[in-house]
Amino acid sequence: MAGTATLDRSAAATAAAVDQDVLIVGAGISGIGMAVHLQMHCPGRSFGIVERRPQLGGTWDLFRYPGIRSDSDMHTLGFVFEPWKHEKSIADGPAILDYLNRIVDERHIRDHIRFGRKVVGADWDSTAARWTVTMEDASGITSTTTARWLYLGAGYYDYDEPYQAHFEGRGDFKGQIVHPQFWPENFDYRGKKIVVIGSGATAVTIVPAMAKEAAHVTMLQRTPTWYFIRPAKDAFANFLRKFLPEEVAYKITRYKNVKLQDISFRRARTRPEKVKDFLTKRLQKALGDKYDQQAFTPPYDPWDQRLCLVPDADFFEAMKADKATVVTDHIKHFDETGIQLQSGQHLDADIIVTATGLKLAVAGKIPVRVDGNLVDWSEHFYYKACMFSNVPNFAVVFGYLNASWTLRADIVSEYICRVLNHMKAVGADVATPVLEDPASLTEENIFDFSSGYIQRGLHIMPKNADRLPWRLSQNYVQDRIDMRTGAVDDGVLSFGHALVAGNAAATLEAAE
Known part of the structure; x- marks a missing residue:
């Protein structure tokens, strides 16, 4: 220096x-x-x-x-x-x-x-x-x-070092295991069967992105997560930018979003059942006949964990297109071809992504x-x-x-x-x-x-x-x-x- x-x-x-x-x-x-x-x-x-x-x-x-x-x-x-x-x-x-x-x-x-x-x-x-x-x-x-x-x-x-959850039989798996924190450069997963372990923000981002080229992506979750659907584009912000200077439009939008975040968080803490109903109805509308109550009803109140953002409902669109599936279960062990679950179900996989956190x-x-x-x-x-x-x-x-x-x-x-x-x-x-x-x-x-x-x-x-x-x-x-x-x-x-x-x-x- x-x-x-x-x-x-x-x-x-x-x-x-x-x-x-x-x-x-x-x-x-x-x-x-x-x-x-x-x-x-x-x-x-x-x-x-x-x-x-x-x-x-x-x-x-x-x-x-x-x-x-x-x-x-x-x-x-x-x-x-x-x-x-x-x-x-x-x-x-x-x-x-x-x-x-x-x-x-x-x-x-x-x-x-x-x-x-x-x-x-x-x-x-x-x-x-x-x-x-x-x-x-x-x-x-x-x-x-x-x-x-x-x-x-x-x-x-x-x-x-990311958080690496212990999985019995991990060494037996013949495919590739990847943690999102250290993603391989130029990683080719086209046409592969993929299991993503986790249900947080990282998993919900990876699943629809990989589903575009993979044969199929399964998100394996132990516990469901609360999801919030919103547009990737802020229509209010883009409207203001047409008529106001960039700095002014940004300042107004920032103020609006801060207030909405604050109100939403406080409402989740004071009236959690109302927020649960609101989020659930949005999910049901987004998924239609693909909605699974077990997969999308967490055992905790919204904002007991951070809400998981799903822009343009892309995660749910992948599910409706049969490119992605959610499975709620516990892992018994890995084996040569995938993951054996406690329920007896087996998830075949070429690639396992351990989105297990930080x-x-x-x-x-x-x-x-x-x-x-x-x-x-x-x-x-x-x-x-x-x-x-x-x-x-x-x-x-x-x-x-x-x-x-x-x-x-x-x-x-x-x-x-x-x-x-x-x-x-x-x-x-x-x-x-x-x-x-x-x-x-x-x-x-x-x-x-x-x-x-x-x-x-x-x-x-x-x-x-x-x-x-x-x-x-x-x-x-x-x-x-x-x-x-x-x-x-x-x-x-x-x-x-x-x-x-x-x-x-x-x-x-x-x-x-």
Whole structure:
């Protein structure tokens, strides 16, 4: 990273120079968003981005399975500062990558990105008030860079290892087994019999896409999922774009979609039976005589897990065309030619796709140390949904479970820019959410979603309290108000300077 620009600070401060004021880890939606917000709101701050992959995009570059698309509308998955201009609001992966690349190039952000660098360590030194970040390239050669702030846009799941459910007899299967997270390049499945294990967003995307060329695709589910059918094109948005400037039409559509998301989620929580009836009637209409109550009646309420979006009912159209089938059963074991089910039924297969989910990861699995002490995230509380108790100059993005990821990424970026500007105004080098007595907080599990990947990862997640600011809220509308207008200097976020060496260890010990 080039440059040694540093935050303005008082003459009494002793913070060391850095390679950049803000180091952003990850060049996906979160990282690119933060870079643009820094340009807009903190133009005097230098920044760099490190990205482990050879190109930007994060999730949208990693996942290459057939039909890859957004599971949120692009008027909310898009950034607040950059209108989504495509006709389809439910976008495919290549269109999203085009959007991100255009932003990066038009705003000259690509020059700030160092590709092919995996962050393998981050160490905070209170005596210098800076982070030293260790990176590793593809050949294993390490290098370091320093920053005043560390901003993680590395997502929330394990990029190296997906969740692999155990299947008895897996090694006996003579065909090919593929996980969507690592889709083979130029994979030929034409004319093949395919079984897709899973019923979530990935499975429902893959099935209709593969069904176009496969002999037949069977989606094997243990438990049904709630599906929501909507058009891939937003007629309201496209109508507005005919008469209004692009930015205005986008802003209105974004507001409309945020409100509808919020209303739908709240209604599902307060009147679940009404929402069940609504979703079921839509399914019955879409499927006609193909509707199977057992296959499409989940044992949980809508939004106990994320609703599964089906644009233009393409999944159900594949079923009506007899190109796809849903089977609800439990797997007994794999064998040479397919899958033997507990019911006695056998599913013949040439290819098995294990759409069994993701593994959660905190802070990109990066070992983070504060003055030599390894941070155990499960022992720290969230602060303002993006920082952590007693960890200085550090922020991360964990998107909403009940709304679009970018909604959180935008307001977190704006908030951290507010913090940086406040630090400049008061001449501070360090901002730390101080929690002196964790026992004074009442813990609460706000991840009240029954999704498997959430439940499997709860033990590694940071803590949540039953009140703000020590929780990861799932209420975007209220969060936006709090993050944009709430006081930065709130009596919890402590502002200070680099410590002399003798006081650093004692201060950290007292905070813990």
